[in-house]
Amino acid sequence: MIPEDILKANLRINNLDELTLKIYTVINENPGKRIAFWGYTYQTKKLIVDFEKMLSKKFVPTYIIDNFKHHEDCFLEHIPVISFEEAESNQEKFDLIVVMVDSPSIFTILNQIAESKVSDKELWSIHRDTNPLTEIEFHTLCKQAQSSLVKEGISWYTTEENWYCCYQYLKQVASLEGDVAEFGVFQGGSAYFIASVMKHLKIDQKKRLLLYDSFSGLPDKDPLDHFEQGSFCSGRGPEQLKSLLTKFNQIEVFEGNFNDTVPVSRIEKLALAHIDCDQYAPTKFLCEYLYDKMVPGGIMMFQDYPLGITYGERIAVDSFFKDKPENILFGYDRAAFIIKQ
Numbered sequence: 001m002i003p004e005d006i007l008k009a010n011l012r013i014n015n016l017d018e019l020t021l022k023i024y025t026v027i028n029e030n031p032g033k034r035i036a037f038w039g040y041t042y043q044t045k046k047l048i049v050d051f052e053k054m055l056s057k058k059f060v061p062t063y064i065i066d067n068f069k070h071h072e073d074c075f076l077e078h079i080p081v082i083s084f085e086e087a088e089s090n091q092e093k094f095d096l097i098v099v100m101v102d103s104p105s106i107f108t109i110l111n112q113i114a115e116s117k118v119s120d121k122e123l124w125s126i127h128r129d130t131n132p133l134t135e136i137e138f139h140t141l142c143k144q145a146q147s148s149l150v151k152e153g154i155s156w157y158t159t160e161e162n163w164y165c166c167y168q169y170l171k172q173v174a175s176l177e178g179d180v181a182e183f184g185v186f187q188g189g190s191a192y193f194i195a196s197v198m199k200h201l202k203i204d205q206k207k208r209l210l211l212y213d214s215f216s217g218l219p220d221k222d223p224l225d226h227f228e229q230g231s232f233c234s235g236r237g238p239e240q241l242k243s244l245l246t247k248f249n250q251i252e253v254f255e256g257n258f259n260d261t262v263p264v265s266r267i268e269k270l271a272l273a274h275i276d277c278d279q280y281a282p283t284k285f286l287c288e289y290l291y292d293k294m295v296p297g298g299i300m301m302f303q304d305y306p307l308g309i310t311y312g313e314r315i316a317v318d319s320f321f322k323d324k325p326e327n328i329l330f331g332y333d334r335a336a337f338i339i340k341q
Contacts, residue, residue, distance in 0.1 A: 012127045016043050016102050019126060023098060024051065031058030036094040038109060040066040040081050044100045048076065062094045063087060088117040099125035104134045132332060133160050138167050141200060145193040152244060156189025158276070161333035162303060163193050169272055169299045169337070170194065174203050178271035178295045183258060183286055184303075185213040188241045190274065195248040204249040207271065211241065212254045212261055258282050262289055269295050276303035280312030287320040294340035305336035 013019050020043075027033060037044045044064060051059045064081045071081075082090070097118065099109055106128055113119060133139065142163055149156065170180070180198065185191050191211050198204040215237050238255045245251045254261040258277070262285075270293045275286055283302070294300060302317050304310035305328075317336060321328055326338040 013124070015126060016100065019098070019100070019124060020047055022124065023047070024055070027051070027055055027059055031055070032060055033096055034060045034062050034094045035096045035098055036063040036065055036087060037061060037098050037100050038065045039100040040064050040069040041100055047100070048079065063090070065097075084112060084116070091118050091121065094121070096122045096124065099123070102126045102128065104131075104136050104139065108136065132164055137200075138164055141167065141196055142193070145189075145196050149189055149192055154187045154189055154192070154244065156187065158190045158303065159333060162335060163190070165301065165331040165333045165335065165337070166190065166194055166274060167197050168332075169301065170197050170201060170203070173271035173297065173299060174201050176271040176295050176297050178269035178293075178298055179208040179210055179267070180272045180274075181210040181212065181267070181270055181290075182274040182276070183212045183262075183282070184276035184278070185211050185241065185253075186276075187236050188244050190276070191241070192244060194274065195245055195251065199248055208250040208252055209248070210252050210254070210265060210267065212258055212265075213238075213241075214257055215255050259285055262286070267293050269293060269298075271295055271298045273298075273300045274303065275301060275313075278304050278310045278313060280316045283313045283316035284320065287316060291320070291324075291340075296340055298340045300338050300340070301331070302336040306330070306334045 013022060023035075027035075037048070048061050052061075061079050064079060065084055065087045066081055067083050069081055087094075097113065099106060101109060106125060107130070110123075110125065113121075113123060133142075142160060145163075173180075180194065182191055182194065188211075191209070195204070195209055198207065198209060238253045241253050242251065252265070254265050259282075267290070270290060273286070273290055273294065275283060277283055277286070287300075290300065302313060304313045305317055306314075314336075317328065321338060324338075325341045328336050328338055331337055
């Protein structure tokens with residue numbers, strides 16, 4: 001357990017302004033501490049110029065560490081910009097590392113320090129709480145997909161939280177046998193993101209991405225359902241979806257009601273099933289048909305499970321899994337998922 005005093009607000013460094021104030025206070029009271037700054041940024045430059053004026057010889061900056069800009073000349077001749085590898089080789093020349101970064105890359109930086117020769121150095125950095133949606137790899141893939149979809153005029157209803165779960169689950173099942181499938185594609189926003197992650201993970205050569213939709217909206221509703229027949233008609237057909245995804249490998253698109261298309265689509269093994277069909281009957285059918293197709297460790301996602309307006313989906317999932325060994329779990333997006341045993 002983390003000691004309570006570590007969590008006290010007055011010990012947190014919430015932003016670069018607070019970090020700068022801490023440096024000034026400590027150096028003013030305890031001069032001579034040799035500092036290596038991480039990050040050749042505007043904030044680092046301004047801090048060094050200001051502190052050399054205010055603190056004079058009390059302030060001893062030795063290096064600026066930056067893996068991307070270490071080949072550049074520093075604005076101050078007596079403070080070289082060096083790579084982290086060079087910092088390790090010159091560790092005897094500094095006592096303290098100050099990380100002048102307030103972005104998701106801070107976790108990569110701290111990890112590099114923790115596993116290096118300078119791991120025993122005093123270290124100051126922002127105390128940034130983890131936000132999965134801003135982690136560099138996911139954030140980059142997400143924004144690239146969103147940018148491409150906007151250019152194509154594509155609308156999507158799924159949230160970044162849902163995309164994050166798709167991203168995490170794809171990484172989890174990457175080494176398993178079986179394909180990936182989405183049931184309920186709409187205009188293809190999630191499908192595009194899933195395909196881009198599969199390509200990034202280099203699993204698009206060994207796994208197909210199977211996409212199922214009626215392309216005419218929802219089928220006739222059950223009494224448990226809210227949305228009327230024809231709701232969520234995308235206005236786009238299967239050929240437009242194929243065109244959207246043309247740069248990706250092994251994409252197969254199936255048009256029609258799930259009861260008709262799924263049995264004839266040659267599903268042998270599935271590693272991940274993303275189910276977003278809003279209704280009781282289609283969800284019930286997919287649970288019954290896909291359950292035995294899921295490989296051990298495979299994941300079935302139920303996008304609309306937590307929503308009151310799509311309560312039929314929850315009833316179908318609860319009813320099917322009540323006598324199964326799998327537990328219904330909840331992801332970062334609040335949607336339900338199961339891991340096949």
